[in-house]
Amino acid sequence: MQETAALHVEDLTVAYNSRPVLWDVDLTIPEGVLAAIIGPNGAGKSTLIKAVLGLIPRAAGTVSFYGKPYQKARELIGYVPQRGSVDWDFPTTVLDVVMMGCYGKLGWIKRPGQRERKMALEALEHVGIADLAHRQISQLSGGQQQRTFLARALVQDAQIYFMDEPFAAVDAVTERAIIALLRELRSRNKTVIVVHHDLQTVTEYFDYIALLNVEIIASGPTTEVFTADNLRLTYGGRVSFMEDRQVVLAGGD
Template sequence: MTSSVIRVDDLSASYQKNKVLNDVSFEVKEGTITAIVGPNGAGKSTLIKTMLGLHPKLTGNVRFWGSPFKTAKKKIGYVPQRGSVDWDFPTDALDVVTMGLYGKIGWFRLPSKKDKEKAMNALKKMGMEAYAHRQISQLSGGQQQRVFLARALAQDAELYFMDEPLAGVDASTEKAIMTILKELKSNGKTVLVVHHDLQTVPEYFDHVLFLNKTVYAHGQTEEVFTTDNIARTYGGDMQWVGKGDQYVIQSSSH
């Protein structure tokens, strides 16, 4: 039986007085790739940040392998939204990836040759070795995203959180990222991805969590990715074009 990696019980959070998560509960099994989907303002990014202790919770409990985040954090990798990062910071791609190792090597010890090799191998995996010494501000959006994913890979985590990794990237970068995510899954890793494109959910993810401040549905994609669950989660934001299973999803929110 597949073991549980994440268990969230009655998690609530707010921004100022605006409640953005309300009694969120779900469980994630090992070796799965889960899409977190929902309309703008649904609390998708807040959910990840609250689970990782980056945003305060009001109520609830989050456990990783039965332990709190502080105990499990060395086994967890996080790729934030690209827009939340200061890309003008004067550093190159290799240094950004090497920073992903500081949790293991310590902030006050210089990275060894072996650490640098590990970081370079992660860049190679994302097809970015030629840009290792390029300033991150000089990279395109897709290249920046590849560097950020390489940083997470260098951590060699057991569990990965990714906040909109496919947003605004070109087709080749999207393909490269999904190849890596499926490879992580095949190696027994667990991945949670905030995702905006409903049409690619069945192709990319084996599990899906519908979130709009609370969980509307969660489970295997083939079972819960239904027009009913999509409509309940997105409410009036959805329009349906086509008939039967041959529908095109048009949403006013991304």
């Protein structure tokens, strides 16, 4: 089981200024699922992704992708950072950003050429913004920015994707386009791990979830794990279930 798991995390602990933000996280995510990491604000969802990808130092723990450590699995990994993490006033075009997706495979010094350009254009076609290829990135709407990032991830052609809040503040049309794309990735047996915070859509979108609040509260198939008790444990009693499995978050954010 552990050898074939897309992601296997063991005893992961991360601390900021000696305050633990992730505590002893064990997590196994099987291949070919759409998985969500869910939890309240400050639960360490983004931190978990970043620690797994080696972007922030770990105090303890090991991580493997398809049974391999990060250094050996690098080419298998695709990443969609939070939209707000970059400066969208950077002087460049959509096509250029999407082409950055192939920089990793190109390696040091080698320049992207016609082949990479074609790949990028295809990815843009795929996410439905081919007509924006030469648009300045500062002129994109929020949804278009997100699609640009997704196109860049497609160009990475990874086996396992990590996406940090891809649904945050996008319009309904973009949200549907994104979920369609994620499902398509899953049908090609890719694994997609998403930081998500909209509890309403969890059961509809994801077949595997991890409930996180500094520690892992529960993880497994959505049908087994997405229960009122688990949610209450994660969100601390601020959640109430309504009859048709609609979830209501009480008392603000």
